[in-house]
Amino acid sequence: MILYHSLRPHPVLGAGREVRMFLHEKGLAVPMTDVDMMTGENRQQAFLAKNPTGQLPALELDDGRVLAEGVAICELFEDLHPEPPLVGRSPEEKAQTRMWLRRCEFGITENIVNGFRFDEGKEFWKGRGRVLPEAADGLKAIARDKLRWLDGAMAGHEFIVGERFTLADVVLFVALEFAEMVGQPLDPELTRVAAWKARIGSRPSAAASLC
Amino acid sequence: MILYHSLRPHPVLGAGREVRMFLHEKGLAVPMTDVDMMTGENRQQAFLAKNPTGQLPALELDDGRVLAEGVAICELFEDLHPEPPLVGRSPEEKAQTRMWLRRCEFGITENIVNGFRFDEGKEFWKGRGRVLPEAADGLKAIARDKLRWLDGAMAGHEFIVGERFTLADVVLFVALEFAEMVGQPLDPELTRVAAWKARIGSRPSAAASLC
Numbered sequence: 001m002i003l004y005h006s007l008r009p010h011p012v013l014g015a016g017r018e019v020r021m022f023l024h025e026k027g028l029a030v031p032m033t034d035v036d037m038m039t040g041e042n043r044q045q046a047f048l049a050k051n052p053t054g055q056l057p058a059l060e061l062d063d064g065r066v067l068a069e070g071v072a073i074c075e076l077f078e079d080l081h082p083e084p085p086l087v088g089r090s091p092e093e094k095a096q097t098r099m100w101l102r103r104c105e106f107g108i109t110e111n112i113v114n115g116f117r118f119d120e121g122k123e124f125w126k127g128r129g130r131v132l133p134e135a136a137d138g139l140k141a142i143a144r145d146k147l148r149w150l151d152g153a154m155a156g157h158e159f160i161v162g163e164r165f166t167l168a169d170v171v172l173f174v175a176l177e178f179a180e181m182v183g184q185p186l187d188p189e190l191t192r193v194a195a196w197k198a199r200i201g202s203r204p205s206a207a208a209s210l211c
Numbered sequence: 212m213i214l215y216h217s218l219r220p221h222p223v224l225g226a227g228r229e230v231r232m233f234l235h236e237k238g239l240a241v242p243m244t245d246v247d248m249m250t251g252e253n254r255q256q257a258f259l260a261k262n263p264t265g266q267l268p269a270l271e272l273d274d275g276r277v278l279a280e281g282v283a284i285c286e287l288f289e290d291l292h293p294e295p296p297l298v299g300r301s302p303e304e305k306a307q308t309r310m311w312l313r314r315c316e317f318g319i320t321e322n323i324v325n326g327f328r329f330d331e332g333k334e335f336w337k338g339r340g341r342v343l344p345e346a347a348d349g350l351k352a353i354a355r356d357k358l359r360w361l362d363g364a365m366a367g368h369e370f371i372v373g374e375r376f377t378l379a380d381v382v383l384f385v386a387l388e389f390a391e392m393v394g395q396p397l398d399p400e401l402t403r404v405a406a407w408k409a410r411i412g413s414r415p416s417a418a419a420s421l422c
Contacts, residue, residue: 153263
């Protein structure tokens with residue numbers, strides 16, 4: 001297997017950090033190839049031959065097939081290597097993780113990323129998909145609304161789903177570090193989310209996934 | 212188990228059709244309770260005691276815990292009842308389905324639903340979350356862009372992922388029927404997607420999930 005990712009323009013802002021962090025938590029080492037998003041290397045023929053959408057991260061399997069979408073790639077590693085469980089041990093645990101992951105993604109992380117794409121990132125995104133500058137402020141505001149909701153929901157929770165560290169923690173943490181670097185810092189009033197973010201940030205996988 | 216869903220204002224426009232269709236494809240019967248979104252029954256105390264977010268659909272497990280998020284509920288039924296496989300038989304098949312599902316959701320279905328919420332649906336959504344009228348046209352346009360991309364990607368595909376009928380077909384089909392009823396009809400030039408939609412619509416589960 002080979003994981004294609006991008007460390008540029010910065011490991012926090014590139015593509016694939018959630019997969020790198022997940023792999024570190026699993027204790028798995030997968031060969032990685034850096035594809036430079038900044039120069040559009042992922043939109044050039046060599047990479048498009050592997051993944052016609054040009055998306056990063058992407059995982060080339062041993063048979064040559066290529067899978068995209070970071071969360072789908074993480075779930076693949078969970079299915080191949082169940083221990084330690086980062087989605088869940090039972091079907092009910094897995095469902096609980098996926099529920100929280102979806103709340104984080106549809107409510108928070110996707111709005112952070114699109115808020116950036118349609119605003120500070122819009123020059124970079126030109127020609128890579130439609131940008132909606134008029135939507136940027138509102139999407140960022142929805143992300144803040146949902147983070148405030150999450151802060152309340154986390155009362156008594158050590159991790160997003162409660163007592164277990166999961167893929168939901170990885171995905172939200174990576175997105176909040178991204179947010180901080182692009183002018184969407186976490187509201188310091190959200191003390192539960194801030195404390196949780198510091199806890200996740202102190203795990204060895206947080207530092208290890210920066211390269 | 213009890214599945215909470217909403218058949219109002221119409222089975223296509225309510226909440227939970229993707230789960231009803233998935234269960235029919237699995238050959239599973241789960242007791243269902245209709246919670247009327249239109250009158251805000253899902254925002255009243257009796258339902259909030261079950262699911263504090265008020266979200267529909269939701270699944271009450273035998274131990275009283277409640278799970279939300281339609282796709283997470285479908286994946287739970289896949290884990291509990293693997294046959295027939297609607298996510299996949301192997302880890303690689305599952306990953307492929309999840310990759311396509313995510314492309315459909317982040318690119319198409321979420322933009323259709325938010326395009327509606329922020330425009331025709333904005334009076335209904337008042338008080339249920341921030342609405343961004345200024346984003347509505349652009350989000351609908353992104354959904355159309357991605358459907359056009361999908362039409363190209365489906366050359367030679369019987370189903371979204373290729374040769375297998377999966378959860379991705381269920382989720383996109385349900386969203387496109389919703390789109391049609393809220394003024395976002397499929398562009399008839401997208402002949403592959405249109406033919407696929409007719410194929411999915413002829414499955415018994417499509418009609419069975421209307422009640």
